[in-house]
Ligand SMILES: Cc1cc2nc3c(=O)[nH]c(=O)nc-3n(C[C@H](O)[C@H](O)[C@H](O)COP(=O)(O)OP(=O)(O)OC[C@H]3O[C@@H](n4cnc5c(N)ncnc54)[C@H](O)[C@@H]3O)c2cc1C
Ligand code: FES
């Protein structure tokens with residue numbers, strides 16, 4: 283089945299069986315390996331991507347469901363070789379240990395800051411309910427998101 | 438029949454040959470349904486269906502996706518009821534001002550579902566069509582006396598929500614029917630509503646969930662509606678308790694009687710999430726707290 287969608291600013295067209303899971307399409311076919319495989323039932327958030335700007339679990343999506351849509355992964359965050367302020371803040375605040383949850387959390391955080399440039403700690407926690415960090419770096423993650431929101435407001 | 442163990446193995450893929458249909462109108466999807474019947478499944482957000490396919494609990498050969506049917510994505514306030522289309526996302530519902538202000542129990546139930554990711558995909562109609570006894574939007578829809586609009590090529594049916602659930606995973610829909618809308622009448626004046634739930638962790642289905650609506654007249658209960666989920670094969674209203682409270686005032690003694698009636702009327706089971714005993718005990722507490730909370734909200 284032919285599926286056309288916008289991936290990180292480029293239009294891609296793939297021919298995949300309709301039972302293909304988006305997570306597999308991205309990782310195995312398109313080599314977008316920032317999208318991580320975790321629980322595969324929508325609970326951990328490692329596979330989060332932005333679908334038309336909103337965070338969703340790519341493990342719960344059949345490839346044909348994104349036909350005509352826009353997908354953003356971490357590969358689409360940096361612009362012209364410059365890291366996104368969220369990425370900078372995550373590095374500066376050491377907001378990770380193993381880094382497995384990081385791509386999903388960056389995207390969830392981007393979606394949050396897009397609609398709420400000045401989130402409270404409570405709002406950040408609420409936004410991150412669907413992203414598990416097994417290393418328990420939550421405190422640093424929250425600090426990094428606050429720092430990124432400040433950076434973004436300055437620019 | 439499959440051996441039970443198959444149910445707990447995540448195959449990580451959809452292990453069946455699928456045909457994916459993306460109709461652009463209700464009419465077209467009804468034709469597909471009439472054609473494939475039991476071999477087909479409607480896909481709204483897929484947050485239940487895709488998991489069920491990976492676990493081989495459901496093995497449809499045809500997927501009829503609602504993704505391209507624009508006429509199903511709406512929330513309309515017609516002055517006496519709010520109507521929600523079958524493709525409307527939970528996240529859209531939780532951000533709707535009328536839902537937040539006038540249908541508090543529904544607002545709280547929707548907000549309690551999964552994560553933002555899940556609510557960006559999942560729908561209200563998918564939540565009830567999946568017919569889990571623990572579906573969080575069921576108790577609020579029950580206390581608001583919602584109606585479900587189902588369509589087939591033969592026409593349209595209006596199903597009161599209390600006639601919609603038939604058992605775990607079973608609804609009163611025929612296999613050529615799909616739900617196009619849920620219509621939720623405005624709650625009465627001088628009423629307040631609330632939703633409470635207990636679950637193991639934030640991202641899990643409820644052990645017990647409760648929705649209550651109370652309408653007061655000069656401090657006396659004129660009407661009380663109580664619904665619970667995850668304590669019987671279907672979500673249910675507890676009319677005996679509702680009648681008991683009618684024309685009474687809210688005090689500890691009356692609440693204790695209501696609690697006992699609720700505990701008698703429900704039929705909880707023991708499963709991975711909770712024991713029968715705990716469900717019964719916690720139901721009493723949730724009902725009492727939800728009544729009190731609803732009463733507080735009347736005054737505002
Ligand atoms: C991580 C996670 C957490 C969750 N947490 C909760 C929770 O806290 N509380 C809760 O209640 N649920 C929870 N769920 C379950 C699920 O997200 C909800 O039930 C959701 O509302 C389902 O909607 P959907 O649009 O994704 O349904 P789908 O998966 O698309 O459909 C569900 C079922 O309904 C049928 N169906 C859908 N639309 C129609 C229609 N218009 N007509 C006829 N049949 C139809 C489908 O064929 C399918 O059988 C969770 C799920 C996940 C993955
Ligand atoms: S892999 Fe998708 S949520 Fe865990």
Ligand code: FES
Nearest residue numbers: 379381415416417
């Ligand atoms: S940094 Fe290891 S899971 Fe979050």
